[in-house]
Amino acid sequence: xxxxxxxxxxxxxxxxxxxxxxxxxxxxxxxxxxxxxxxxxxxxxxxxxxxxxxxxxxxxxxxxxxxxxxxxxxxxxxxxxxxxxxxxxxxxxxxxxxxxxxxxxxxxxxxxxxxxxxxxxxxxxxxxxxxxxxxxxxxxxxxxxxxxxxxxxxxxxxxxxxxxxxxxxxxxxxxxxxxxxx
Amino acid sequence: xxxxxxxxxxxxxxxxxxxxxxxxxxxxxxxxxxxxxxxxxxxxxxxxxxxxxxxxxxxxxxxxxxxxxxxxxxxxxxxxxxxxxxxxxxxxxxxxxxxxxxxxxxxxxxxxxxxxxxxxxxxxxxxxxxxxxxxxxxxxxxxxxxxxxxxxxxxxxxxxxxxxxxxxxxxxxxxxxxxxxxxxxxxxxxxxxxxxxxxxxxxxxxxxxxxxxxxxxxxxxxxxxxxxxxxxxxxxxxxxxxxxxxxxxxxxxxxxxxxxxxxxxxxxxxxxxxxxxxxxxxxxxxxxxxxxxxxxxxxxxxxxxxxxxxxxxxxxxxxxxxxxxxxxxxxxxxxxxxxxxxxxxxxxxxxxxxxxxxxxxxxxxxxxxxxxxxxxxxxxxxxxxxxxxxxxxxxxxxxxxxxxxxxxxxxxxxx
Numbered sequence: 001x002x003x004x005x006x007x008x009x010x011x012x013x014x015x016x017x018x019x020x021x022x023x024x025x026x027x028x029x030x031x032x033x034x035x036x037x038x039x040x041x042x043x044x045x046x047x048x049x050x051x052x053x054x055x056x057x058x059x060x061x062x063x064x065x066x067x068x069x070x071x072x073x074x075x076x077x078x079x080x081x082x083x084x085x086x087x088x089x090x091x092x093x094x095x096x097x098x099x100x101x102x103x104x105x106x107x108x109x110x111x112x113x114x115x116x117x118x119x120x121x122x123x124x125x126x127x128x129x130x131x132x133x134x135x136x137x138x139x140x141x142x143x144x145x146x147x148x149x150x151x152x153x154x155x156x157x158x159x160x161x162x163x164x165x166x167x168x169x170x171x172x173x174x175x176x177x178x179x180x181x182x
Numbered sequence: 183x184x185x186x187x188x189x190x191x192x193x194x195x196x197x198x199x200x201x202x203x204x205x206x207x208x209x210x211x212x213x214x215x216x217x218x219x220x221x222x223x224x225x226x227x228x229x230x231x232x233x234x235x236x237x238x239x240x241x242x243x244x245x246x247x248x249x250x251x252x253x254x255x256x257x258x259x260x261x262x263x264x265x266x267x268x269x270x271x272x273x274x275x276x277x278x279x280x281x282x283x284x285x286x287x288x289x290x291x292x293x294x295x296x297x298x299x300x301x302x303x304x305x306x307x308x309x310x311x312x313x314x315x316x317x318x319x320x321x322x323x324x325x326x327x328x329x330x331x332x333x334x335x336x337x338x339x340x341x342x343x344x345x346x347x348x349x350x351x352x353x354x355x356x357x358x359x360x361x362x363x364x365x366x367x368x369x370x371x372x373x374x375x376x377x378x379x380x381x382x383x384x385x386x387x388x389x390x391x392x393x394x395x396x397x398x399x400x401x402x403x404x405x406x407x408x409x410x411x412x413x414x415x416x417x418x419x420x421x422x423x424x425x426x427x428x429x430x431x432x433x434x435x436x437x438x439x440x441x442x443x444x445x446x447x448x449x450x451x452x453x454x455x456x457x458x459x460x461x462x463x464x465x466x467x468x469x470x471x472x473x474x475x476x477x478x479x480x481x482x483x484x485x486x487x488x489x490x491x492x493x494x495x496x497x498x499x500x501x502x503x504x505x506x507x508x509x510x511x512x513x514x515x516x517x518x519x520x521x522x523x524x525x526x527x528x529x530x531x532x533x534x535x536x537x538x539x540x541x542x543x544x545x546x547x548x549x550x551x552x553x554x555x556x557x558x559x560x561x562x563x564x565x566x567x568x569x570x571x572x573x574x575x576x577x578x579x580x581x582x583x584x585x586x587x588x589x590x591x592x593x594x595x596x597x
Contacts, residue, residue, distance in 0.1 A: 100584075168557075
């Protein structure tokens with residue numbers, strides 16, 4: 001319905017190639033990370049320049065940042081999710097498929113949050129509230145979408161409450177950790 | 183014959199070209215000294231020590247020099263002495279040193295309390311640690327000899343002004359802007375003002391680092407302000423209001439929870455006390471939303487290149503034009519167009535961003551409320567899921583997103 005016939009065909013082809021889908025999701029995620037962090041990167045460069053350190057304001061420096069952040073995000077996410085699935089004995093959700101869905105949801109979250117954060121460049125005053133609240137609101141929506149997709153694909157009526165409870169606890173814990181500690 | 187003619191023409195061309203360059207050079211030399219701001223900058227640098235970092239004799243000498251110059255213009259001058267931290271200064275054992283603010287005032291005949299403050303800091307970063315070259319060096323021609331020269335120029339013109347203004351004009355030269363956590367002179371000055379004095383300040387005009395840079399900026403707040411718009415208008419667009427500021431969470435420098443280059447000078451001591459400001463500076467905020475002087479990097483401010491000779495070599499007459507432009511804007515606004523200026527800054531206080539929006543604890547409070555709301559929503563949704571689980575089935579779902587491709591699919595995809 002969204003992509004039309006060509007889109008549907010592409011989607012069907014992607015469903016049959018896990019590796020390529022994962023790489024497409026990674027590329028989209030890297031780009032959305034760049035969008036989401038554009039403001040902070042430029043601020044960091046500005047501070048470096050203030051201290052007399054010249055900064056590489058070139059496209060490949062931004063790309064390098066996106067790739068490194070993607071790498072760190074994915075490595076940590078894989079370790080954390082694998083640990084949670086094993087610890088909670090969630091064997092009914094295929095780990096590899098879930099990783100693709102998780103990274104895709106993260107990209108969606110970054111895209112929406114990054115677009116809203118572009119407002120900082122116009123009115124920096126909103127950055128104070130924005131940096132704390134925008135991330136939480138967009139990630140809460142993204143979290144719920146991810147759960148609905150996972151529920152539709154892998155969960156039955158009996159195990160859905162258990163998964164939702166633990167997903168929510170982990171989500172709230174991670175958000176509070178990022179907001180107050182990191 | 184042809185060869186002779188060719189040689190003759192070439193010789194003539196070379197001679198003409200060298201004459202032209204000499205003429206251009208001579209014109210440039212003459213131009214410098216015909217500008218009041220340049221003369222003040224040259225005098226300030228030549229008649230003082232190149233090292234004016236807080237805690238050095240050079241800073242004390244510069245303070246005395248400014249006091250004498252302002253007195254010779256006919257101003258009543260007072261000196262404010264305070265202890266300044268020497269954090270960041272190289273080669274000193276003491277933690278604190280004395281520094282001075284030089285204050286001069288021209289009072290209005292109308293006996294009003296309303297005051298316009300015009301200020302610049304006179305210390306420099308010559309003996310301060312620099313991340314690149316241990317000691318910054320330089321003589322502070324750009325940071326902030328240029329600002330001092332502009333304020334002295336305005337003061338000199340105002341001293342010759344025979345009319346009366348509807349407000350008092352106070353000139354302040356701050357010490358200890360560069361050391362410690364920064365802006366120590368202005369912080370001390372503001373802390374010594376009574377609430378009535380704070381309320382009577384119409385506007386604080388701060389000039390810092392304006393000689394170099396691709397653009398001249400005037401900034402009043404992190405939102406549009408009438409005072410910044412006013413100065414941009416009267417300079418015929420030569421001075422622009424920065425529409426984009428470089429800010430971020432996590433990089434607080436003490437004044438606001440986010441970083442912004444426009445916060446990095448003495449006017450912030452006033453703005454945090456809800457006194458309206460206009461900050462003049464030069465740079466380029468269009469390159470990656472950050473502050474740079476020219477062509478993508480800072481190569482003068484806080485480096486050994488911060489000398490008059492380097493400014494001349496790099497910018498030619500342009501750096502003098504920058505100083506003249508700012509001096510003209512301030513003088514024309516505050517003195518020549520006093521009524522228009524007073525009207526423009528009348529409501530400037532209304533444009534100061536409320537503390538509510540700058541207080542991160544308010545944002546955290548809303549975050550906690552949202553977190554709670556989400557937890558309540560999640561609890562109710564979980565209850566709903568559990569209710570459904572009682573009557574629901576426990577069938578194992580075998581649905582997957584990805585399918586095993588057959589040979590034809592792989593071929594189609596790869597092509």
